[in-house]
Amino acid sequence: MSKITAEDFELRKLPQLGYKVFTSYFLAMWVLVFMTVITLLGTLYQVDHGLFAAKQKYFHSWGLMHRIGDGFPLPGPLEWAKDLRIPLPGGFLLMLLLTINLTIGALIKVKKRAKGVGMLIAHFGMIFLLVSGFVTFAFNREGYMALYEGQDSNRVESYRQWQLEIIPLDESGKAEKALVIPPADLETIHKGEKRTFQSADLPFDVVLSDFVGNAVPVPVAAPIAKDAIGPEIDGYKLLVQKAAKEAEQNLPAVIASFRPKAEGGASVDAILSARSSNFDPREQPMAYGFEIDGKPYAARMVKWNWAVPFEVRLDKFIFERHPGVSMARSYESRITRVEGDADKAVEIKMNEPMRHGGFTFFQESFGPANARPGDAMYSQFAVHNNPADQWPLWSLVVTGIGLFIHFVLKLFDHTSRGRGRAPSSVTSTSA
């Protein structure tokens, strides 16, 4: 690859300059250096801030400001520097640059020769791996499904995000549908903002405010309530909690005001909190009940959830502990997959997931955490919907084939050159 000179910076030569930069070893080298740096810093950041926060800041970003003190306990004389911040490129930008660099440099610009076909295939495999990483990043949706034996479900719940449901009730307190305010509409409510939602199916508007990512409702009589925020509703206020290290432990809350569309109707206010869930698949979250225009409604925060196109019924959960301790030795689930009229028995074990209809069910964990021997236990599956699920495997196969071809060609090249030199060597010796 040719060197970049001052002449390359002329306006008319900018496209060529871009081509040179994006195909340069210089760019590849610096991208790899920065990838090493952000991997190190991101791993250190994870210690104090958790995996999710580290991924978001260091690896799912265009750029970031790294605080020097994050992960590095600075010695006394340098402690003043701990709050200084240095700008760094994010993992997304670096992967994009590497993909462009590899694609143009190693596939397009490189001279196509029979001898180089192995390396060409190997580079294609590496680019395929980067592309599969991007597709996973952009389109993968993951959640979990937890079931006790005998339970069935077709719904997958998010680990970290919550939705708000408004539920019209009938006279017996039952419901047929829930109107959903999704996480994207909840999490973006700014401080001081009142966001209004409406539906033709509801005789009232829903006004949401004071969304907090992790909060606990506390009685105003509690001493710690002096630090609580927002309006007092039913004797409670919201106490903001520090964001949890593991993002799935954050329990958000929001202030909801249900305002009748008809003039003269009285508004109903409520604190809605994720703490109304107890995370047991046998129990539903506690809802807030209210009446407007003489009709009963309920409102609650539940995990953001979505449907898969089949039902999963847990027939048997096999769980074994190490002798004398509560630690799990092995666990697996026997399920029935129900799709229309077709039932299929499937075993899901560690490292033996069920793949079906674009969804992958992994045996993830079990609960409840405080279960004692003999207690009923639930099985939890991690559910991934990833279009690039098997792409990393294929890309490694392609890369492996490319390297194999390359080594075989090199071997032939080496042995044929050896054969070519032998006669002259013999001649020389005989001479």
Add this chain to the structure above:
Amino acid sequence: MKPLFRFLPIAALITLNSCSDPGPREIVEVRELSGKEQEIVVADSPAERFRMPSQMSGGAASGGAGEAALPFVWTTPEGWERQLGAPMRDLSFTIGEAKEGECYLSRLPGAGGGLTANVNRWRGQMGAEPMTDEEIAALPKKPLFGLEGVFVDVTGEFSGMGAAGAKPNYRMLGIILTSEAGAVFVKMTGPAELVAANEANFDLFCQSLKPR
């Protein structure tokens, strides 16, 4: 759509609509409920809905939670007298002939406001300066419910909740335990001499606490 890609439409929206109020949003997603999901559980009270510990659901406030209602057992040290009806407290004892000292246990969901805030709130009640996170991390630990709680020992002028005025030469012993299951606070206050005489009882009481 991932947050990274949300940026583009958001930027476009900001550019086009930076001066306009977006107005009410339509609720477009409707979820059909089936099976047990149709049986909606409506809580009777905020305490039930927020899954508050027992002392916040009115038990203690309205006359005291019975021993069986509490999810733990304990041993009452000699000379301590249990007080019923103390709001926000699971257990409350008076200590001393003139009942000038007290010890109580309370619980809160979550981190209960956080360790640092609570340690410094207690120190503030004794007129002591707040501590940094590093100083709090270095505080001694004492066992509580089989886990390690942060032990606070402060002497000074006590002006706690409901106190008529600052009480000089008081001492406070306390343990704060934060866990995923919630926060537990045990706190003893009283004249310094009385607290010193009951220091062993404080440890005995804390070590006797066990889940039921």
